[in-house]
Amino acid sequence: MPNSDMSVGEVSKRTGVAISALHFYETRGLIKSTRNTGNHRRYSRTVLRKISVIKAAQQAGISLTEIAEQLAAIPNNDKVTSTAWETLSSSWKVSLDEKIERLTLLRDTLSYCIGCGCLSEKYCSLINPDDQLASKGTGARLLDPKEADTIREIKARYAAEQD
Structure with a gap:
């Protein structure tokens, strides 16, 4: 069976996320990689869904710190399941509702x-x-x-x- 791991370039191409951003996500603990014998980063295919979750959360205005905290709370957080997504999105809805309330008050005053x-x-x-x-x-x-x-x-x- 061929190696299913992907290079940082392949992940970047598949997700539309810049290589530098992938490295940044990794330093923040949002995603993980392994190193091959040539010391190049290799990512499992599960990282694609995780990056999709990160991008969706960012588009909703969730900070990377909050995203990292929520992802860390998911068992086996390398794999974001539909159940995990429900947990994440429910938590973020509460956060978004609070932000909307603050922004509405700001707009009104x-x-x-x-x-x-x-x-x-x-x-x-x-x-x-x-x-x-x-x-x-x-x-x-x-x-x-x-x-x-x-x-x-x-x-x-x-x-x-x-x-």
């Missing part, structure tokens, strides 16, 4: 506020009286999804006052 560098002193005094958020540190404190309902209520009151 962008015209009113930059974190708490508000564009309106009146509006800012409604959301952040006496600069209370300063005690919580720097950053966009008001863009926390946990505060979304409060922010929406205050925005509605502010908009009503402007009419």
Whole structure:
């Protein structure tokens, strides 16, 4: 039976992923290779599906760190089965829902506020009286999804006052 392992060039051609990216994936622990007697990398065919999973996750905005963590949690993670894919995609759906919620809140508050560098002193005094958020540190404190309902209520009151 001929050797079913593939060279890095063959994997690159089959997946459309640059050789340098394959090497990077390997250093990050996302994929594995063996070395032949000439010290060249050789990949099993199971790496093709794994790279497809990595590409799909990246297109969905999942970080390589998160992808690596999730792949490491799969038994025999060299082979991504349909059951493993269900586990991965379910986990990533939760992560994507959280990102969508944060981005929606950002979109909805962008015209009113930059974190708490508000564009309106009146509006800012409604959301952040006496600069209370300063005690919580720097950053966009008001863009926390946990505060979304409060922010929406205050925005509605502010908009009503402007009419």
